[in-house]
Amino acid sequence: MDIFMHILWNNVLPLSVIIGLGMLLHRIFSLDIKTLSKLNFYLFSPAIMFELLYGTAISAKLFGQVLLFFVLFMLLQYALLEAVVRARRYEGGMRAAMRNSVLFYNSANYGIPINQLAFSGNPYTLSVQIIIMMMQSLIPNTYGIYSVNAHKADWRKIRRVIASMPVIYVIPLALLMRGLHVPLPEFAAISVGYLSDAFIGMALFTLGVQLGDMKGFLTRKLALDVGIATALRLIAGPLLAWGVVLMLGLDSLMAAALIVSSAVPTSLSSVLLAVEFDNEKDFASQSVLVSTALSIVTVTVVIYLLRG
Template identity: 55%
Template sequence: MSYFVYILINNIVPISIMIAIGAVMYRAFHLDIKTLSKLNFYVFSPAIVFVKLYESEMNLSVILQVLLFFALFFSLLFAVIEIYIRIRKMQRGMRIAMRNSVIFYNSANYALPLNQTVFGGNAYTLSIQIIIMIMQNLIPNTYGIYTLNAHKSTWKATMKTILSLPVIYAIPIAVLLRYFHLPVPSSIHLPLTYLSNAFMATALLTLGVQLGGMKWEFHFSNVAVSNILRLIAGPLLGFLVVWMLGITGLTAQALVLSCAVPTSLSSVLLAIEYENEPEFSSQAVFTSTLFSMFTIPVVIYFVGFL
């Protein structure tokens, strides 16, 4: 019950307030969703990836183990959603949006504070979550953009779009600086920290603006399936993978918990930026965040047995 109350007060309520502010701002001033989307893609997202990666402390063996887990988990999750969308014979746009709503999950502004709460600020479990966060920032900005552009652009043009994203360069630069223990000048690190801290607020306001401008023709069946696959199938596959790999203890607990969080704002930002089912994507993020209040405590209870 304490986890339920904590998640409600410290995750759901603050997130809902930010989303509501965005919706009200749209109704009052008709904010430009495209401008907000570009700020997230080109400014705030690469900043948070760089700062979190540069400031984290990660052991090579842990990194390799987490990456192996993520590769297997992501492949299984992708296979499950692929089976569903093929059975339903969805059109291309909805197929991509449905897939993104399941495989892209909120590993940053939801999973990081959740990880620190559940594990009492443990630096080791935080490092695990940061690795997952990095992968969950990299894939939407590469694979996610490729799938949305492949049918309407040449391979060369699509790659040009991907390579124009700052996050692609933020990751290797942060890794190299971290590996060689090179300090970032305070005149650069400070503004990056400010931008990193602005990511969550701007992303949630963007979601609120999108929701505020929607007609709310609810995609009930698709949203429900998306939520089930993200919030229930996700952690179940996480349990399966740690069992397959023989991972136990804190590592297993942190990895499974990372699989249980709601749909990422990245799916909404991609949908808005490339005009692909933004209403469905926004509804999937909003409802999965809301229902995670009930599913996350259950996952937390069961990871205690790992």
């Protein structure tokens, strides 16, 4: 019960307040969601990624082990997801939206606090979570962009869009500067810090604006699709992660950190992609909202079982 209340009070409720403010202000002022989306993609997201990677010491061995887990985990998730997509006969933009809602999970503003809660601020498990967050930032800005545009644009146009995403340049830059011990000027560090601090609030606010833009309640079909995406994310996710860590024979602490990292709800990036490229925005928004609400129970169960 303590874990449940901690997640509710320190993770879900703060998120809900900012989402609610986005919904309210959009209803009052009709905010431009495209502008908010671009601020997230081109400014705030690259800043938080640079700050975390530049400021965290990560060994090559740890990086390799987590990366191997992540590749295997994503392949298994994709295989399961593809079976569901084919069984449900999703087409066009809905195929991409379903994939994004399951494959992209909230490893930043939800995953990092949960990691700190579950492992009492352990720097080793935090490093594991930061590597997962790095990959979960890179993939939406590459594969995610391709998936939401593949049914309506040619490869050359999609490639130009992907090449314009700052995150794909920020990640190697931060790692290179860290590895070569290149100092960041104080004024630049302060600026990056300000932008990084704005990421979580702006992403949640954007989700609220999108929810506020919805014209009605969930239809029966949309509710079923959201339910499927949520089950794949919150239940199948940690089960697949458990299988992968057993297969790799990872040490117990890393294994626990990776399982917890896989149990978090759908990422805000799925909504940002849906908004930016006009692809199943209502489904993406509801998937984030429902999975975040239900994660109070599922994440608590995962942490409890790992502690046992």
